[in-house]
Amino acid sequence: MKVYFLGTGTSQGIPIIGVDHPVCKSTDAKDKRLRVAVWITWEDYSCVIDCGPDFRQQMLRCGCTHIDSILFTHEHADHTAGLDDIRPFNFRQGAIPVYAHQRVIANLKKRFDYVFETVNKYPGAPTVATIEVVNNQPILLGNKKIIPVNVMHGDLQVFGYRIDDFAYLTDVKTIAEEEIAKLKNLKVLVVNALRVEPHNTHFNLQEALDFITLVQPEKAYLTHISHVLGFHEEVEKRLPENVFLAYDNLEITL
Ligand SMILES: [Zn+2]
Numbered sequence: 001m002k003v004y005f006l007g008t009g010t011s012q013g014i015p016i017i018g019v020d021h022p023v024c025k026s027t028d029a030k031d032k033r034l035r036v037a038v039w040i041t042w043e044d045y046s047c048v049i050d051c052g053p054d055f056r057q058q059m060l061r062c063g064c065t066h067i068d069s070i071l072f073t074h075e076h077a078d079h080t081a082g083l084d085d086i087r088p089f090n091f092r093q094g095a096i097p098v099y100a101h102q103r104v105i106a107n108l109k110k111r112f113d114y115v116f117e118t119v120n121k122y123p124g125a126p127t128v129a130t131i132e133v134v135n136n137q138p139i140l141l142g143n144k145k146i147i148p149v150n151v152m153h154g155d156l157q158v159f160g161y162r163i164d165d166f167a168y169l170t171d172v173k174t175i176a177e178e179e180i181a182k183l184k185n186l187k188v189l190v191v192n193a194l195r196v197e198p199h200n201t202h203f204n205l206q207e208a209l210d211f212i213t214l215v216q217p218e219k220a221y222l223t224h225i226s227h228v229l230g231f232h233e234e235v236e237k238r239l240p241e242n243v244f245l246a247y248d249n250l251e252i253t254l
Helices: 055-062 083-093 102-111 177-183 205-215 232-237
Strands: 002-007 037-042 045-049 069-071 096-100 128-132 139-141 144-153 156-163 166-168 188-192 219-223 243-245 251-253
Touching: 002 055, 037 055, 055 083, 083 096, 096 102, 102 128, 144 177, 177 205, 188 205, 205 219, 232 243
Parallel strands: 045 069, 069 096, 096 128, 166 188, 188 219, 219 243
Antiparallel strands: 002 037, 002 251, 037 045, 139 144, 144 156, 156 166
């Protein structure tokens, strides 16, 4: 299985439009972060977790030409706003299966009403086949069982996903004991770490590190990063041995 980090930035991306911060001005490619998403492939299966506003650019950049499904974590725009740009995949493949919580599906129907139009739908509009994700009910993608992991983004429920010994959790602030129990014996955990300062709805760096200590994966990668966390190179030097900052275009093989 291969995991490709399409984007590792928080909601505004890095650099932020009009922000005069040293990290936004950095010339290090690892300090340039599109909105958070991953592309996961195994055998001939290809799926993405989230489809944010940078989706088009991300697909062009990584050379992805086929997706079998999209899994959504939650409905916030930095995770969903690229849905219109699945059209090139539709034109080659037909409807794309979209997996999400029923609340997220309802939200997409409201925001992308033309995608779900049943009468006189515009022929060039995107087409999806929605499949509801229910906690404690694994999903079958290709030959793999995907385990939804329920986390809390402040008051908002968000799904993370475990695939074999890999788990991807983003926008976590709190997580219940019974959900942490789903994360035993991981080779790789990806989890969000926004910045050093605390935040109401996202783990800060210390909370993410404490969570990693609790879960004990072999390796952990931090994502959903704000410019105020600091320069990639400097932050990574201060991390424990088995913890890394993810960066755009990083690919890991499991
Ligand atoms: Zn987010």
